[in-house]
Amino acid sequence: MPMRVHAIEKVVENTPIHKTFYFNDRECRNAEPGQFIMVWIPGVDEMPMSLSVIGKQQAVTVEAKGEGTKKMHEMKEGDKIGIRGPYGKGFSLSGEKKLFVAGGTGIAPLMPLIKMSGGKKTVILGARSSHLLLFEEELKSMDVELHISTDDGSEGHKGFVTDLLEEMADADKKFDVAYACGPEIMMRKVLDFCLENSIPMEASLERYMKCGIGICGSCAIDGYHVCRDGPVFESSILSKIEDFGRWKRDESGKKVEI
Amino acid sequence: MCLETSVGPLKMKNPLMLASGVLDMTRGSMERFREAGAIVTKSVGMGERKGYGNPSVVELEHGLLNAMGLPNPGVDEYLKEIEGIDVQKIVGSIFGKDEHEFARVAKKIEVAVDAIEMNMSCPHAGSYGAGFPTDKISDAVSAVKESVNIPVFVKLGMENIGRRARAAEEGGADAIVAINTVRAMSIDIETAVPILSNKVGGYSGPAIKPIGVRCVYELSEEVDIPIIGVGGITTAEDVIEYMMAGASAVQIGTGVYYRGEKIFEEISKELREWLEAHEYGRIKDVIGAARA
Numbered sequence: 385m386p387m388r389v390h391a392i393e394k395v396v397e398n399t400p401i402h403k404t405f406y407f408n409d410r411e412c413r414n415a416e417p418g419q420f421i422m423v424w425i426p427g428v429d430e431m432p433m434s435l436s437v438i439g440k441q442q443a444v445t446v447e448a449k450g451e452g453t454k455k456m457h458e459m460k461e462g463d464k465i466g467i468r469g470p471y472g473k474g475f476s477l478s479g480e481k482k483l484f485v486a487g488g489t490g491i492a493p494l495m496p497l498i499k500m501s502g503g504k505k506t507v508i509l510g511a512r513s514s515h516l517l518l519f520e521e522e523l524k525s526m527d528v529e530l531h532i533s534t535d536d537g538s539e540g541h542k543g544f545v546t547d548l549l550e551e552m553a554d555a556d557k558k559f560d561v562a563y564a565c566g567p568e569i570m571m572r573k574v575l576d577f578c579l580e581n582s583i584p585m586e587a588s589l590e591r592y593m594k595c596g597i598g599i600c601g602s603c604a605i606d607g608y609h610v611c612r613d614g615p616v617f618e619s620s621i622l623s624k625i626e627d628f629g630r631w632k633r634d635e636s637g638k639k640v641e642i
Numbered sequence: 643m644c645l646e647t648s649v650g651p652l653k654m655k656n657p658l659m660l661a662s663g664v665l666d667m668t669r670g671s672m673e674r675f676r677e678a679g680a681i682v683t684k685s686v687g688m689g690e691r692k693g694y695g696n697p698s699v700v701e702l703e704h705g706l707l708n709a710m711g712l713p714n715p716g717v718d719e720y721l722k723e724i725e726g727i728d729v730q731k732i733v734g735s736i737f738g739k740d741e742h743e744f745a746r747v748a749k750k751i752e753v754a755v756d757a758i759e760m761n762m763s764c765p766h767a768g769s770y771g772a773g774f775p776t777d778k779i780s781d782a783v784s785a786v787k788e789s790v791n792i793p794v795f796v797k798l799g800m801e802n803i804g805r806r807a808r809a810a811e812e813g814g815a816d817a818i819v820a821i822n823t824v825r826a827m828s829i830d831i832e833t834a835v836p837i838l839s840n841k842v843g844g845y846s847g848p849a850i851k852p853i854g855v856r857c858v859y860e861l862s863e864e865v866d867i868p869i870i871g872v873g874g875i876t877t878a879e880d881v882i883e884y885m886m887a888g889a890s891a892v893q894i895g896t897g898v899y900y901r902g903e904k905i906f907e908e909i910s911k912e913l914r915e916w917l918e919a920h921e922y923g924r925i926k927d928v929i930g931a932a933r934a
Contacts, residue, residue, distance in 0.1 A: 386701050389832040422697075426833040430696035464833050468701060595699040599664050599899045600710060601684075607670030635692035637667040637684070637723075638715035 385411065387424060387466045393441065395461055399516050402489065403457055404436060404445045409467050412442040416474030417497035418588055418616040422596040424466030428455045432593045434493035434565075434615070435470065438500075445492040445518065471596050472615050475586050477501050479560030483552075483583070484528075485545055485574050486510065487566025491518050493588050494565055498528065506557070507531065510545035510566070514538035546573040559583050568642050572629025575622050585619040591632055604633065643914040644924035647679070649868045649890050650816035652757050652793050654679030654731055656910050657881065657925055661872055661895030662735040662759060662797070663710065665903070669723050672732075677906040680731035682893065683724060685761045687737050687770075688747055690716040695839040700828045705847020705874070706896050707828050709766045709840035712737060717750045724754045733795065737761040737770045741778065741785035749789040757792050760815075762806065763799035763822035765844040772799045772822070776806050783813025795819050795870065803857050804864045811865045819870040819893065820857045824850050846896040848874045855887050862888030862933060876900050878912030885925065886932035 394406040412421060415438050423444060424430040429452030437443035448457045459465070475493075480503040484494050487510045498505060510533040511517045517539065523530050531548050532540025541548055545566070562585040564574040571587045578585035591603035591610040598612030605627045608614065622628050631639050645656040660681040665671040667684050675681050693713025700707040714720060717736070724732065734755035738744035748758050762779060764771025774782070779796070786794050796810035797819035807818045823844025828837050836842075854873025861869050871889030875881055876897040884892050897905050913925065922928055 386703065387830070387837070389830055424697055424837070426830065426835040429839075430698075466830065466837070594693075594696060594710065594713075595708070597699065597701065597899055598902075599706075599896070600699070600708075601665040601667035601671045602713070604665075604668040604671045607668075607674055609665070609671065633668070636690045636713050636715045638690060638719055 385468055387468045389464050389466045391462050391464055392459060393461065395459070398445065398518055401448050401516060402445055402518050403448075404443050405456070405459070405465070406437065406441050406443045407465065407467070408441055412438070412467065412470055413440065415442070415470035417500060418474030418493050419470040419472050420615055421467050421469035421471065423456075424468075425452060425455055425459070426464060426466065428452055430466070432596055432611070434588065436492035436495050438496040445489065447489040468596060472611055473613065475563055475588070475616050479584075480504065481558060481560045482506070483559040483562040484508070485549070485562065485564040485566070485570070487545055487570045488512070488516070489518060490564070490566030490588075492565075494563060495519055495522075497563060498523075498526065505529065506559070508533065508545045508548050510534065512536065544570065546570060546577070549574065549577045553577070553581060561585070563587070568629050575619055575628070578619055579623060585622075586616050587622060588615045589617060590615065592635060602633070602635075602637070643917040644926075645910060645913060647891050647925055649795070649870055650793050652680070652731065654891060656913070657885065657891040658906050658909055659733070659870065659891060659893040660898075660906070661893035662761065664895040664898050669727050672724070673728055674903050675906060676729055677910065678730060679891065680733055680756070681729050682733040682759055683735050683755070684714050684720070685712055685735040685737045685764065686714045686717045686720045686747065686751065687712065688717060688743055690714070690719065697837055697839055700837045700843070702828060704849035705845055706899060707826055707838065707843045707845050708823070709838045709843030711840060712764060712767050712770060717747050721751065721754055727754075731756045733757045733759050735759040735761050735797070737764070737767070738782070739769060741782040744782045745785040745789040748786045748794075752790045752792055755792065757795060757816075758786060758790060759795045759797050759819060760786060761797050763797050765799055765823055765825035766840055766842050772801060772825070776802060776809055779806055779809035780813040783810050783815050787814040793817070797822060800824060800853055800857055803861060807861050807865050811867050815867060817868040817870055817890070818861060818865060819872060820861055821850070821854045821873050824853060846874070848876060850874045851880060855883055858884055858889050859887040859932070862930060876905070878909050878916050881909060881913060882916060882928055885928045886930070888930045888933055890929055
């Protein structure tokens, strides 16, 4: 799909390190939750980003991390960005009792999924510290059971989101389906929990990406390509991927530890 | 309908090869192409290269523009990736700055591959690829030929292809692979910025097919060694056209973007149907049919 160039319609500062950039792109209006786009910052970089808002207006939520994302944080309403996509396989909507587990920026692709899905929804949201919790207020205003966890204990449970999973298992909560996005070590733990408890699970993966369209192979994880076979993978596949939670590849294609 | 073909000493169960640079970074990716007669690896060199920054691909109406910049982990690391790989045949694509480097990489990769493809045609990698001087081609090919005991192919681009192919043949090449992507550019007019981070890249896909067919047709006049046709193949008819022009086999790259990896299985089937409908007993009878 050829690239479209749009002016940014609105910029919202969510946390000291997160900003959400709104735009209006016809192709993205009906994207599936979990799908991603390639965002071009003219003359700087192009990066894969999951859509955090889907509808009449769409958006990506960006953590200022590397050179490209820091440049993006300097961008204002009216500045132009290029968009390719939406690409890849998103989350599937199924089950009645749903669990969403998000670490850090990982809540971004889960937001449209949480909004679109019905049933009873439990969200575990984690971050390093209270002021970095993304979309906390929005989630509080929604019909979800929200559990918070911070690494430093400044809000909610002190520790990791995966600790809360264990507590829920003890409380004998039965989930029909679980969705996860966040650091891969976290997602690996969520997968192990779900396999133990026979809960079907889906996770959105991230890898260094060049083409976004399934030809260059940069985002290979075992024999799968995150851009075209993913970025959302289901637990039956994740449990077979040896690289998952262990290895990724750098720009040269060399395997490096996660 | 027999699809078997051979390129010099390399025999293949069908004439369809996965072109270098497409889904060949990792073993897992390459093993998705077991239907291909052969797969060609990512171009590898002596050392690790990260390649160019993004954007490295532009999707255009009639093809793709890319400038990856020869990203690869270096031949030693890459060997770990491909040793014991389960595919029909594997061709190791290599690049080098001079004959010594070409020969060293060839020697290293020889143990894991069935043939070598010398990349002398990447249109956007400076003195590597297409920037490799024509007057050094013959020496580089003979250096590689001397260092390995497997077939050596030379991949060339459209520029100066006749002279470069003759030089490769003089050096002892077993086949010519023609063509690589065509040097091209795309500018975003809203921001007045060239889209690729490298500004210039290589154009592939249906738009370049007639150029590739012309090159193969003219080359089969220029050289006596076999030719592998590449450029814009997405259907069985495209394969037939290249083979009628004189190609003994073909490579498919961007076609995977249009039809997915199943393109190899599908084109094999379509080729058999086409041969039957047109009363050719075997694919080999098509080679050079337009040259009679």
